Amino acid sequence: MSVKKTAYEKLAKTVVKDALKVNSNDVVTITTWDHTIEVANALAVECFKQGADAMLSLWTDEYYYSLLSDLSEESLRGPSKICQAFTEAETATVTMFGPKNPSGLKKISPSKVNAWVEGEREAHYPRNIERKIRNVGLPLALLTPDRAEVYGFDFREWARAIETALVADLREISRAGKFVASLLEKAHVAHLTAPNGTDLEFELGKRPVHIDDGIIDEKDIANKSLDANLPAGSVLTTVVETSANGKIAFDQPIHMMGKCVEGVEWLFKDGKAVLMKAKTNSELVLGQFEEASGDRDKIGFLQIGLNPKAAYGYLTDYNVEGAVQVGIGDNEYIGGKNVSTFGIAATLSKATLSVDGNVLVKNGRLRLS
Numbered sequence: 001m002s003v004k005k006t007a008y009e010k011l012a013k014t015v016v017k018d019a020l021k022v023n024s025n026d027v028v029t030i031t032t033w034d035h036t037i038e039v040a041n042a043l044a045v046e047c048f049k050q051g052a053d054a055m056l057s058l059w060t061d062e063y064y065y066s067l068l069s070d071l072s073e074e075s076l077r078g079p080s081k082i083c084q085a086f087t088e089a090e091t092a093t094v095t096m097f098g099p100k101n102p103s104g105l106k107k108i109s110p111s112k113v114n115a116w117v118e119g120e121r122e123a124h125y126p127r128n129i130e131r132k133i134r135n136v137g138l139p140l141a142l143l144t145p146d147r148a149e150v151y152g153f154d155f156r157e158w159a160r161a162i163e164t165a166l167v168a169d170l171r172e173i174s175r176a177g178k179f180v181a182s183l184l185e186k187a188h189v190a191h192l193t194a195p196n197g198t199d200l201e202f203e204l205g206k207r208p209v210h211i212d213d214g215i216i217d218e219k220d221i222a223n224k225s226l227d228a229n230l231p232a233g234s235v236l237t238t239v240v241e242t243s244a245n246g247k248i249a250f251d252q253p254i255h256m257m258g259k260c261v262e263g264v265e266w267l268f269k270d271g272k273a274v275l276m277k278a279k280t281n282s283e284l285v286l287g288q289f290e291e292a293s294g295d296r297d298k299i300g301f302l303q304i305g306l307n308p309k310a311a312y313g314y315l316t317d318y319n320v321e322g323a324v325q326v327g328i329g330d331n332e333y334i335g336g337k338n339v340s341t342f343g344i345a346a347t348l349s350k351a352t353l354s355v356d357g358n359v360l361v362k363n364g365r366l367r368l369s
Helices: 003-019 036-049 061-070 073-077 082-088 101-105 108-126 145-151 155-166 170-186 218-222 282-291
Strands: 027-033 055-058 092-095 134-137 190-195 199-203 208-213 225-231 236-237 245-251 254-256 257-259 265-269 273-275 298-307 324-329 343-348 353-356 356-364
Touching: 003 036, 027 036, 036 055, 061 101, 061 236, 073 108, 108 282, 134 298, 145 155, 145 254, 170 208, 170 236, 170 356, 208 225, 208 298, 218 298, 254 282, 254 343, 282 343, 298 343
Parallel strands: 027 055, 027 092, 092 134, 134 225
Antiparallel strands: 190 199, 190 353, 199 245, 208 236, 236 298, 245 265, 254 257, 265 273, 298 324, 324 343, 353 356
């Protein structure tokens, strides 16, 4: 048996048995791409070992780009009947999503992307919540030499970073998550600063707090925390959507549509982003923003990273221990009040975050006491 196959089988057991706790009553949909088919096979086999029904939903670059380019915006905006059928049948999902080569996204208009997002949202939400469908996300479809070349990553370093983050102690992450959540659940006001001029205040409003420790248990399901990611490690909460005032300048880029958006800055007044800019490729964000509807400009959520083995720079900045991420736009899917076809987030690596005067993150380092 090859080393790679053994690793996939080990990962499959972690996802199926530990994270999702799959049993014989489950119907599991595994979304995969042709370049992650070996992992998907291992996941399906492990589901069968638990007595569950499992199906592979296969995507390819040609299929994905044709869907976005050839279908009209009206067609994309309508919910997929296939997706709706899946949502009524499945009880758990594993998601590995991402084209092998993201360069094709450079040719897709923002309005097409927004229309597709709107259709996907309608097909899956709110039925996912109503039916308590558990989901584990894996970044392995994103981990390709083509994407590394497009974004300027060292592919081997990126693969090592993912492998290292995957073996972080989930019990330690869970303990840290519970401590952070206990503070956020009771807090009223948050103050975010950074050496780059960031100075932002907003209200937390005692909203539900979601801990992603890589395991979806009964308490998570009751709290509607139905999503986990591997590598794991973050705490997520919505914020009072009309409360943000001040400036946030992100020191980590946003990788999207086959390009890198650097130097992102937002200026908020009474919760609304009155100024959005970036030093490079700002048109990618602004293009989607301008074409979007609903609460596209309101602050949406706060996310704090917990994974001590994760690293910045490889599409999963949000789960690095001490990372602070802020999002705007749609947050209804995590219990907020913003409904929009637009949503985006970016990350600070050297932030200081205080909640009700208690310093939770200091210069990018998580404080757990």
